[in-house]
Amino acid sequence: MRCLNHSPDSGRARRLLALAWLQVLVLPGALAAAPGVTESKVVFGQTACFSGPNRHLGIRINAGIQAAFSARNRQGGVDGRQLELTAKDDGYEPNAAAANAAEFVAMDNVFAVVGGVGTPTTRRSAPILREAKIPLVGMFTGADFLHNPQAFPNVVNLRTDYFKEVEALVDHMINDLGKKRFGVIYQDDAFGRSVLANYVTVLNRHDLPVLAKDAYTRNTHAVHASLFTLDKADLDALLLVGSYTANADVINLAFLLGRDYVMANLSFVAPHDLLALLSDTSPAALEKILISQVVPAVTDSSLAVVRNFRRDMANSDATASMPTGAWDPSGLNLLDAVSLEGYIIGRFVIDVVDRLDGNLERDRFLAAALASEPVQIDDWTIQIPPGTNAGSSYVRVIDWTQEGGHDH
Numbered sequence: 001m002r003c004l005n006h007s008p009d010s011g012r013a014r015r016l017l018a019l020a021w022l023q024v025l026v027l028p029g030a031l032a033a034a035p036g037v038t039e040s041k042v043v044f045g046q047t048a049c050f051s052g053p054n055r056h057l058g059i060r061i062n063a064g065i066q067a068a069f070s071a072r073n074r075q076g077g078v079d080g081r082q083l084e085l086t087a088k089d090d091g092y093e094p095n096a097a098a099a100n101a102a103e104f105v106a107m108d109n110v111f112a113v114v115g116g117v118g119t120p121t122t123r124r125s126a127p128i129l130r131e132a133k134i135p136l137v138g139m140f141t142g143a144d145f146l147h148n149p150q151a152f153p154n155v156v157n158l159r160t161d162y163f164k165e166v167e168a169l170v171d172h173m174i175n176d177l178g179k180k181r182f183g184v185i186y187q188d189d190a191f192g193r194s195v196l197a198n199y200v201t202v203l204n205r206h207d208l209p210v211l212a213k214d215a216y217t218r219n220t221h222a223v224h225a226s227l228f229t230l231d232k233a234d235l236d237a238l239l240l241v242g243s244y245t246a247n248a249d250v251i252n253l254a255f256l257l258g259r260d261y262v263m264a265n266l267s268f269v270a271p272h273d274l275l276a277l278l279s280d281t282s283p284a285a286l287e288k289i290l291i292s293q294v295v296p297a298v299t300d301s302s303l304a305v306v307r308n309f310r311r312d313m314a315n316s317d318a319t320a321s322m323p324t325g326a327w328d329p330s331g332l333n334l335l336d337a338v339s340l341e342g343y344i345i346g347r348f349v350i351d352v353v354d355r356l357d358g359n360l361e362r363d364r365f366l367a368a369a370l371a372s373e374p375v376q377i378d379d380w381t382i383q384i385p386p387g388t389n390a391g392s393s394y395v396r397v398i399d400w401t402q403e404g405g406h407d408h
Contacts, residue, residue: 036111045110064342097121119191138345248277
């Protein structure tokens with residue numbers, strides 16, 4: 001474990017946090033001046049992983065938002081203002097995410113922050129943005145704490161929570177696949193521990209226990225020992241709570257050892273990336289893999305939002321708003337569920353800014369974003385019930401034996 005007092009990154013984080021709190025305490029009136037807004041543009045910030053083993057998530061979310069922004073900018077923007085995205089790399093590390101959030105506050109140069117990736121990173125960045133009254137919209141996480149509008153009045157969730165994803169996966173494994181002996185391997189941080197609590201609650205509803213569990217450190221490939229730890233439990237179902245790289249390592253070892261249980265993954269796993277890392281993609285192997293998703297299939301051309309997403313992605317420069325030094329996405333298939341979620345975030349932000357009629361202030365933006373009337377993005381609806389801050393309860397379980405899965 002890295003020592004906080006001796007880490008250069010941590011030192012940067014402390015300096016930026018101190019400056020950010022000074023901005024919040026000394027210059028409260030600055031928020032009314034519409035930071036990030038000029039006569040020619042509206043600037044949004046993003047802190048996400050553009051490096052490290054989970055970089056594809058940040059790259060894809062960014063590419064989807066950028067595709068939505070670029071499409072609108074080609075039509076003249078919003079009220080004559082171009083939409084711009086300023087992205088910072090946090091490598092899926094909480095200290096770096098906190099430092100990026102503090103820098104957005106200290107520089108006071110973004111209107112809102114959008115498209116963050118991950119629970120542990122958002123747990124550190126969200127309180128900083130809350131104190132500065134900066135809207136935080138469309139995080140790529142279903143963490144329970146973000147779905148508390150009293151604790152986080154600046155947060156707008158555009159996806160459902162992890163509890164509903166876990167519920168859909170467990171219900172499918174029990175009711176449709178007849179599984180009864182459940183285990184879990186989880187990332188040992190805020191993400192993994194919160195999902196573990198959800199998992200226990202959902203299984204308790206079925207009068208079933210978690211028979212075996214093990215955890216591993218975030219951003220590591222050293223996950224093989226976890227599978228051996230669970231061996232004696234005679235499992236027939238396993239929930240994997242991690243990123244596509246770690247989950248693929250576990251699945252591949254399970255294939256190698258001939259384990260026969262079903263392995264379920266949350267939407268934090270990018271389906272295309274997971275599939276690309278699997279050592280066996282035969283029908284017999286894929287029928288053991290489940291993934292919950294919170295957006296429709298990118299192959300579903302019957303949906304206008306999917307058709308427009310594919311069109312706008314084709315006409316967008318995927319590197320336009322990525323931070324300097326970000327991994328080059330050339331050759332990466334960007335037409336997947338993660339970038340579609342980013343596209344929906346971008347389209348939602350555009351819709352909200354549109355409704356402000358040129359009078360761009362953060363509090364007005366947040367009020368409009370949390371309003372209970374539905375936001376229609378082609379044929380995809382986002383509606384936030386009164387007293388909540390989440391606009392969707394949609395979950396789709398991908399069963400690779402019948403693409404399209406089951407809608408819950």
